[in-house]
Amino acid sequence: MNLVLTSVAGSVRTTVEMKASAQASGDGHNVSIEIINKRNELSKQQCAMIEELCLEEELVRILETENMDINLIIALVLSRQLGWPVDFVAQD
Numbered sequence: 001m002n003l004v005l006t007s008v009a010g011s012v013r014t015t016v017e018m019k020a021s022a023q024a025s026g027d028g029h030n031v032s033i034e035i036i037n038k039r040n041e042l043s044k045q046q047c048a049m050i051e052e053l054c055l056e057e058e059l060v061r062i063l064e065t066e067n068m069d070i071n072l073i074i075a076l077v078l079s080r081q082l083g084w085p086v087d088f089v090a091q092d
Contacts, residue, residue, distance in 0.1 A: 015037075015039075016035065016036065016037050017035070017036040018033060018034070018035055019034040019036070020032070020033045020034075042090065044090075047088070047090035049068070050072065050088045050090075051088050051089075053065055053068065053072070053076065053088075054076065056076070059080055059081075062076050062077055062080070
């Protein structure tokens with residue numbers, strides 16, 4: 001839910017799509033969730049910062065990030081601890 005809140009932050013009158021899929025993997029399933037916001041309220045610089053932060057592996061560097069939405073930080077910390085990758089793709 002934190003990723004959903006981050007993806008729609010500041011958006012007004014937008015359409016948000018969530019696509020979920022699962023693939024069998026070993027003893028369980030890998031779940032992939034894609035969140036698509038039709039209206040991006042973030043600047044190009046903010047999008048670049050989020051993209052870099054999503055690639056960060058060290059929790060300390062994620063926690064020390066300034067001027068970033070707290071929901072995104074929480075989502076990234078949780079996903080890192082669980083071994084889940086998070087990709088942020090901003091399209092014009």
